[in-house]
Amino acid sequence: MRLTWLALALALPASVLQAQTKGPYPSTYQPAPAPVTAIVGATLLSAAGPQLENSVIILQDGKIQAIGQGLAIPANAVVFDGKGKWLTPGIIDIHSHLGVFPSPGVPSLRDGNEKTAKNTAEVWAEHSMWPQDPGFEQARRGGVTTIAILPGSANLFGGRGVTVKNVPSVSVQGMKFPDAAYSAKMACGENPINYAARGNDPFTRMGNMAGFRSAFIDAQAYLERRNASGNSSSFKPDLKLETLAGILNGEIDAHIHCYRADEMLQMIDLAKEFGFKIKAFHHATEAYKIADVLAKEQIGIATWADRWGFKLEAYDSVPLNVAAIEWAGVHTMLHSDSATLIQRLNIEAAMAMASAKRVNKTISREEAIRWITLNPAKSLGIADRTGSLEPGKMADLVLWSADPFSVYAVAEKVYIDGVLLVDRTQAATAPESDFLLGQPALEANND
Amino acid sequence: MTNLNAFLISIALLTSSQLTAQTLALQNVKVHTAAAAGTLENTTVLIKDGKISAIGTNLAIPVNAIVQDLAGKVVTPGLVVTDTLLGMVEISGGANAAETGSRTAAISAGYDVQYAINPDSSAIAVARQGGVSSAVVIPNAGAGNANFAGQPAMLHLNAKPEINAQTAVVWEMRTQAAGRGALFVQLQAELADVKRYARNKSAFAKGELTAKEWSVVDLDALVPVIQGKKPLIAKADRAADIQTLLHIAQQEKIKLVILGAAEGWLVAAELAKAGVTVIIDPTNNLPSNFDEIAASADNAAKLHHAGVNIIIKGGSSAHDAGKIRFFAGMAVARGLPFDIALQAITVRPARLFGANDFGTVAAGQKANLAIWSGDPFEPLTELTALYIDGIAQALTSRQNQLETRYIKVAEEQL
Numbered sequence: 001m002r003l004t005w006l007a008l009a010l011a012l013p014a015s016v017l018q019a020q021t022k023g024p025y026p027s028t029y030q031p032a033p034a035p036v037t038a039i040v041g042a043t044l045l046s047a048a049g050p051q052l053e054n055s056v057i058i059l060q061d062g063k064i065q066a067i068g069q070g071l072a073i074p075a076n077a078v079v080f081d082g083k084g085k086w087l088t089p090g091i092i093d094i095h096s097h098l099g100v101f102p103s104p105g106v107p108s109l110r111d112g113n114e115k116t117a118k119n120t121a122e123v124w125a126e127h128s129m130w131p132q133d134p135g136f137e138q139a140r141r142g143g144v145t146t147i148a149i150l151p152g153s154a155n156l157f158g159g160r161g162v163t164v165k166n167v168p169s170v171s172v173q174g175m176k177f178p179d180a181a182y183s184a185k186m187a188c189g190e191n192p193i194n195y196a197a198r199g200n201d202p203f204t205r206m207g208n209m210a211g212f213r214s215a216f217i218d219a220q221a222y223l224e225r226r227n228a229s230g231n232s233s234s235f236k237p238d239l240k241l242e243t244l245a246g247i248l249n250g251e252i253d254a255h256i257h258c259y260r261a262d263e264m265l266q267m268i269d270l271a272k273e274f275g276f277k278i279k280a281f282h283h284a285t286e287a288y289k290i291a292d293v294l295a296k297e298q299i300g301i302a303t304w305a306d307r308w309g310f311k312l313e314a315y316d317s318v319p320l321n322v323a324a325i326e327w328a329g330v331h332t333m334l335h336s337d338s339a340t341l342i343q344r345l346n347i348e349a350a351m352a353m354a355s356a357k358r359v360n361k362t363i364s365r366e367e368a369i370r371w372i373t374l375n376p377a378k379s380l381g382i383a384d385r386t387g388s389l390e391p392g393k394m395a396d397l398v399l400w401s402a403d404p405f406s407v408y409a410v411a412e413k414v415y416i417d418g419v420l421l422v423d424r425t426q427a428a429t430a431p432e433s434d435f436l437l438g439q440p441a442l443e444a445n446n447d
Numbered sequence: 448m449t450n451l452n453a454f455l456i457s458i459a460l461l462t463s464s465q466l467t468a469q470t471l472a473l474q475n476v477k478v479h480t481a482a483a484a485g486t487l488e489n490t491t492v493l494i495k496d497g498k499i500s501a502i503g504t505n506l507a508i509p510v511n512a513i514v515q516d517l518a519g520k521v522v523t524p525g526l527v528v529t530d531t532l533l534g535m536v537e538i539s540g541g542a543n544a545a546e547t548g549s550r551t552a553a554i555s556a557g558y559d560v561q562y563a564i565n566p567d568s569s570a571i572a573v574a575r576q577g578g579v580s581s582a583v584v585i586p587n588a589g590a591g592n593a594n595f596a597g598q599p600a601m602l603h604l605n606a607k608p609e610i611n612a613q614t615a616v617v618w619e620m621r622t623q624a625a626g627r628g629a630l631f632v633q634l635q636a637e638l639a640d641v642k643r644y645a646r647n648k649s650a651f652a653k654g655e656l657t658a659k660e661w662s663v664v665d666l667d668a669l670v671p672v673i674q675g676k677k678p679l680i681a682k683a684d685r686a687a688d689i690q691t692l693l694h695i696a697q698q699e700k701i702k703l704v705i706l707g708a709a710e711g712w713l714v715a716a717e718l719a720k721a722g723v724t725v726i727i728d729p730t731n732n733l734p735s736n737f738d739e740i741a742a743s744a745d746n747a748a749k750l751h752h753a754g755v756n757i758i759i760k761g762g763s764s765a766h767d768a769g770k771i772r773f774f775a776g777m778a779v780a781r782g783l784p785f786d787i788a789l790q791a792i793t794v795r796p797a798r799l800f801g802a803n804d805f806g807t808v809a810a811g812q813k814a815n816l817a818i819w820s821g822d823p824f825e826p827l828t829e830l831t832a833l834y835i836d837g838i839a840q841a842l843t844s845r846q847n848q849l850e851t852r853y854i855k856v857a858e859e860q861l
Binding site: 104105106135138288291309310311316317318319320324340344347350353357360361405442 | 710731739767776779825827829859
């Protein structure tokens with residue numbers, strides 16, 4: 001099988017390396033069969049419409065079958081009482097390093113950044129991702145159902161990211177979100193320069209820009225050669241240039257780690273110079289300084305509520321950043337970039353909501369829930385299938401014990417494709433990670 | 448010029464109002480006292496001369512008191528954030544703006560945080576905006592693979608910050624450096640030296656202290672620890688290491704505190720029996736390394752229910768100090784009683800680090816008070832005022848000025 005795919009990849013370099021199931025290393029994810037399920041009486045935030053009180057949601061064949069009030073419940077349904085509880089779409093984290101920088105953080109598992117050169121666009125995060133990272137289960141217990149796993153940001157081009165369903169699996173292929181677009185991770189600012197401190201270029205921000213430009217000039221020439229070959233089987237693909245060419249022809253989404261406003265504007269000009277679209281800036285703690293430009297250019301922003309000061313380029317972060325860009329019409333998202341923060345993106349959203357109150361404005365729950373569900377789904381190109389609670393979409397959802405923007409809310413039940421994968425009303429079971437299974441220290445019924 | 452004048456006038460006003468503590472009556476408030484009184488509904492807190500003079504429903508209000516009707520508001524003690532680099536780090540990493548510990552192997556236990564705190568750090572105002580009135584600033588172990596990290600300070604976040612120095616001594620495992628088989632042996636040898644020195648200081652000059660090449664400042668810092676007058680804060684996570692430390696502390700009659708304690712719940716009964724306080728991050732639930740295989744979000748609740756005195760910490764970064772209330776809330780979400788969580792970020796750290804005059808809302812305590820729009824642990828709750836020594840603190844930071852400069856709605860609020 002593997003040989004077949006390799007042959008195909010060599011034969012069809014232009015198209016085959018793109019979509020996740022059609023290319024090599026395809027998704028093998030198949031949701032387990034699940035009973036017809038109805039949750040009755042919860043307050044529902046769909047991320048697509050207004051808050052719905054006393055809702056009924058029916059899950060069937062892995063999909064959301066119906067949502068409404070007073071719906072007839074199929075006779076064969078497993079019914080849960082949602083009274084006093086809240087339903088939201090499953091949370092989507094658009095920036096995580098679970099599995100590639102896993103727990104335990106031992107040197108032999110630091111697989112998230114091939115920082116041997118300023119440009120390692122040839123590497124794919126999925127080839128590093130360790131499905132046994134215990135962080136996946138803890139993220140799931142925080143309501144996270146879909147994750148974009150990105151390579152690290154110490155170099156200009158870190159490689160390709162992978163979008164996964166947060167399901168237990170023995171392989172990354174068993175988690176890959178079917179037919180999701182690939183992303184490419186780029187990084188500006190301090191990280192690539194610090195990497196240079198070990199004796200390589202770039203040494204400065206102007207070196208960063210020169211590195212980006214040279215790479216895209218190479219990619220343009222590569223694209224021309226590839227097109228001229230007419231997809232001939234004799235054309236030898238270059239893994240690094242395949243990723244860069246994918247950015248240029250729009251098949252691979254550019255996700256750029258960038259903090260400062262002036263550097264984001266440089267990157268926007270870079271994108272114009274080479275004719276590609278920037279899907280999203282990540283971290284972007286100074287997005288509020290250029291909110292109108294970001295809105296006009298339709299570039300998404302994935303950031304935190306108010307993390308700041310951990311380096312100089314994050315010094316001007318402000319708590320009103322998220323609300324300000326939302327109000328300016330920017331496609332706004334919250335991300336974790338952390339194995340602990342991913343477990344509480346709902347609280348991160350609440351913190352960003354709260355900052356609006358300080359200036360006597362309001363961010364509604366309907367708006368805030370989109371930051372961690374539908375909006376990242378859109379940026380990952382999977383919003384047609386998940387990210388909101390709507391009939392026909394994947395049954396990826398969370399039943400919260402309370403208002404999800406309360407610090408006291410816990411994800412009581414988490415469904416992925418209709419399969420109940422977290423149920424806190426049941427006694428704790430063995431840890432899902434093989435790494436933790438049977439550890440003597442855990443035999444005392446740890447949670 | 449007009450702007451400058453307005454600015455100078457506002458500074459003058461701010462300064463004059465902050466110099467004198469007024470007599471204040473905060474009426475119709477709900478008070479979480481963090482003391483035996485628990486929660487008081489619909490009551491009045493009277494502040495006089497920078498202290499809480501009375502709490503109750505039928506208080507005689509002095510004629511000169513400024514009366515504030517705060518119906519619907521919630522009062523807690525000003526929060527105390529434990530294990531932070533607040534004041535030491537302006538920006539993490541480089542730029543001559545971050546000191547996290549000793550940079551010379553010659554000084555370890557004697558490293559004194561008070562001199563590393565910059566009272567003008569912009570992070571202090573941000574911490575205040577999270578209701579924090581005091582911070583226990585704890586250094587990291589420094590140069591030369593030293594295990595002793597130095598002496599924490601209690602930083603009070605007044606407009607002109609005040610510092611109570613040398614509140615304890617911190618010791619860090621650093622297992623990768625010497626290895627457990629060496630470092631615990633070394634610790635016992637060093638404590639034996641300190642004991643000898645405490646009895647007779649001439650032991651140093653006579654060359655009788657042989658565990659290592661000592662600096663006299665390190666020895667002096669450790670004397671109150673060996674005498675049981677100040678706590679030894681030991682950073683450790685693995686259950687077996689905690690047991691070893693308990694054993695050494697019992698032998699040497701040291702007042703031990705465990706900081707970290709990811710696997711603390713596994714030895715909760717022993718910790719409770721020894722009366723050892725444990726400082727934990729309740730969100731630490733991942734096996735980051737082989738010392739934390741049993742890390743669990745239930746750590747806080749399990750330790751508490753076993754009778755252990757716990758203190759809650761968050762991230763130790765200077766910038767996250769104001770988020771301590773959320774860590775308390777997340778511990779409550781995982782089974783810790785609310786009152787305990789509040790004590791764990793107020794009175795408990797105050798008492799552990801030697802202060803008896805603040806940390807609860809009780810008559811006689813300093814008027815360090817946070818006023819909230821609702822439940823103090825909820826992110827959607829706002830801090831509406833923060834008093835330190837009875838003085839209302841400005842709740843603005845450099846971040847707000849950036850917001851005002853760039854964000855229209857923030858500018859309109861001016």
